[in-house]
Amino acid sequence: MTTVADALPALGLRVVAGDLELRGVTDDLVVELGDLAARGVHDPARMPFSFPWTDTAPExxxxxxxxxxxxxxxxxxxxxxxxxxxxxxRGEVVGVQGVNTSDFLVTRTGETGSWLGRAHQGRGLGTAMRQVMCAFLFDHLGFTEITSGAFTDNPASLTVSAKVGYVANGTVRYRRRDEQADMTQLLLTPEAFRRGPQRLEVEGVEAFRRSIGLDVAG
Structure with missing residues (x-):
């Protein structure tokens, strides 16, 4: 039977490493994740994101x-x-791990970003989920480098990046809530990557690779 994952292969992706699972964001998960994010992702007095999506009015x-x-x-x-x-x-929705890229078939790079519900922070999950995503990108999609970024006053995010193996790669100045803020640019290579202990189990990657232009006959 044809499913929505046949039309949108990203929805059929499933990456498992021990107690962690990364899964395509289906509509039921959109609602569950939205409710989780609405309960809080960070201290409201601070803004860790370059795009302030958590400042959206509650309604x-x-x-x-x-x-x-x-x-x-x-x-x-x-x-x-x-x-x-x-x-x-362990079956409970805790956050989102993502990557964005343009011209991937040429550049073989992209930028990771993530968030965790506040109740799930401080438990090592941020590091573990980034390790899972980066292992997936390097091993199954052929990324040759991965970038990220964090504001200089966001030590928690910078610490996660350092644990995974990213290194500082310059600074970019942003406007954040109408004030100036500096963001540290970060770069990860396969050689510097510090993997997690769990082996990945991946489902749906063949269809996803085809959807991004890999494994397509010329």
Missing amino acids: DFLSSFAQYHWRCRADFSPASWALNLAVLH
């Missing part, structure tokens, strides 16, 4: 959250794509 939050994920689906193409995977720990 508009779930709609805006869902529209973002649907927009990523609608705009998905080999030329430019965002892959957002729901993160589950």
Whole structure:
């Protein structure tokens, strides 16, 4: 029987490493993740994201959250794509780990980003889910480098990146809540990558590779 994953292979991805699972964000997970994010992702007095999506008014939050994920689906193409995977720990939804890229077939690089519900922070999950995603990108999609970024006043994110093996690669200045803020740019190579202890079990990768232009006969 044909499923939605046949039309949108990202929804059929499943990456498991021990107690962690990264899974395509289906509509039921959009709602569950939106409810989790609405309960808090960070201290409201601080803004860790270059795009301040958590500043959305409460009455508009779930709609805006869902529209973002649907927009990523609608705009998905080999030329430019965002892959957002729901993160589950022992079956419980805890956050999202994603990567964005353009011209991947030429550049073989992309930028990771993530968030965790506040109740799930401080338990090592941020590091573990980034390790799972980076292992998937390097080993199964052929990335040759991965980038990321964190504001200089976000030591928790910078610490996670360092644990995974990213190194500083310059600084970019942003406007953040109408004030200046500096973001450390980060770079990860396969040689510097510090893997997690668990072996990956992957489902749906063949169809996803074809959807981004890999393994397609010329």
